Amino acid sequence: MSPASVNDNEVDIVIVVKDPDAKQVKIPEGFDVRVYTESDIVKVVGSSKAFLFSGYSSRYFGYLISNKKYIISIDDDCSPAKTKDGDFVDIVAYHLNNLKTPATPFFFDTLYDPYQKGSDFVRGYPFSLRSGVPCALSCGLWLNFADYDAPTQALKPDMRNTRYVDAVLTVPLKSMMPMSGVNIAFDRELVGPAMLPALKEGKVRWETMEDVWCGLVVKTVCDHLKLGVKSGIPYVWRNEKGSAIDSLKKEWEGVKLMEDAVPFFETLRLSPSSVTAEDCVVEIAAAVKERLGSTHAVFVSAAEAMAEWVKLWKAVRSLDH
């Protein structure tokens, strides 16, 4: 592993956005940190839009007001994992390495990421595809408590992820995937507008799909704009939060939503006139409203939230200039 050098001016990790429903936030000494509370959120987006940023979705406010190129975001129930050699995993270095090396979505390399040290493109890989495309999103993984849904974890309460898979790979073009917000990093300049809060429900990961939906949107945008999405290392060590069985008892719409969402995204084709992430999101939002709106009210509010998000994004950007 050869992690990229970390330039302080490029990356934001420590922006703490206090969930409006949460109580006090205690932050250890020594971190260069900015804390935003509900009143800060209201100041920037207005009280009518503050609802977008509650629960897990409070982090999106951080994405909105950051002015750095890269964002790394993890859940607060994660601690550093260790590699097989016993060293702590520096997720910052690994995520930046993923984002700063090209992705290869058009043809699968059987040695996974050809840009890693000790790896390369294999025999039969077309030469014209070897320069790759920029990587916009890096999805990390989790040891200990993997990001399973409630039924799976409830059925296998003692299952822990102990397998450290020493690879990162590009998720191929048109292949959909479930993005987990537990451990991600992205290039704000490339896909910031597509990293959006749309579905809002749940206080624990088992009761939320906001990141999964966001991931379907981001992947669609990346496929259309010829950007890459990587998945694999780095790992975090994820601790237990909440109860899988309790989450099962709640009315859990997320599962049903996916059954409608997946065929929709599978067949979605964006128009050639959508050339920025903002354009793409606006187009996707309209398509969601038109084609999924009649299925469930959640999709209507998701579409509206997406459109609002783009407006907010543009508004906040224009303040920077």
Added chain:
Amino acid sequence: MASSVTPTPLLKDELDIVIPTIRNLDFLEMWRPFFQPYHLIIVQDGDPSKVIKVPEGFDYELYNRNDINRILGPKSSCISFKDSACRCFGYMVSKKKYIFTIDDDCFVAKDPSGNDINALEQHIKNLLSPSTPFFFNTLYDPYREGADFVRGYPFSLREGVPTAVSHGLWLNIPDYDAPTQLVKPRERNTRFVDAVLTIPKGTLFPMCGMNLAFDRELIGPAMYFGLMGDGQPIGRYDDMWAGWCIKVICDHLGLGVKTGLPYIWHSKASNPFVNLKKEYKGIYWQEELIPFFQAATLPKECTTVQSCYKELSKQVKAKLGKVDDYFNKLADAMLTWIEAWDELNPSKQLAKGK
């Protein structure tokens, strides 16, 4: 408490091991603990008068060029000579459900704990568990012990589809093309990636024939390794060609292709200058071939592997014939191969099982 692990069935009466060779098969000694229960099909390339020595105790049948010519008659023209592509003759004459093929410079690798890897057992596990080509699982193969589908994975897709191909990898000498070998002669693959994953639908990959297993009944007729070697303008693209064909057909028929474990230890690096001569046309041609395969669609009336393959050969002729006359010959050879396959395998209609 982990759920009890069911032992992997040996499948010793359902699997053949196909090995192409031009030299004695001493390498089998190292594989003896894992291979001895199985029947071997040895395809002897090159000079048929040479005697190939097989270590004692293995049950095998051996075919040299004279045998191939005798069995196939004029259709033997589709089987390559002086190229390991001839191995696909072994697939054709086998009567088993599964094939495992391995090169004779591939040895038993060790996992990070230092244990010998039973590559065949892992291939069997891969083939006997479903694939998941329609949605990417970020924890890789969800059917492996200790893994599962992650949050957000649609429940309706969790049954998976039958696995047709298991593509293994190599430690030590990686499978690089000649230009890469020339630039990085000392590079060795030392990274053990403990994963098996399904290659998503619609994604092509470079299939390497060094360490490969497949379900003959599901995809056998499409595993033709093309026209390579003696009298042909190209070499080292046999497995690549088969890999692009099988992937298009698997995607069409709703079958899965897995890649990753098992690893074998690849001991011999072939001469990069010799490789360059064999490959160089392929390096140019693949720029046309990849868009062709990426865009290839098969009509829904094609519901068997043979009909898919014949349709593909028509498209090869129509669209690649203009790249080089070689592809006209290859398209004809693809049809000859199917005719030969059906002749040697007449009793079962090798349709996609569903």
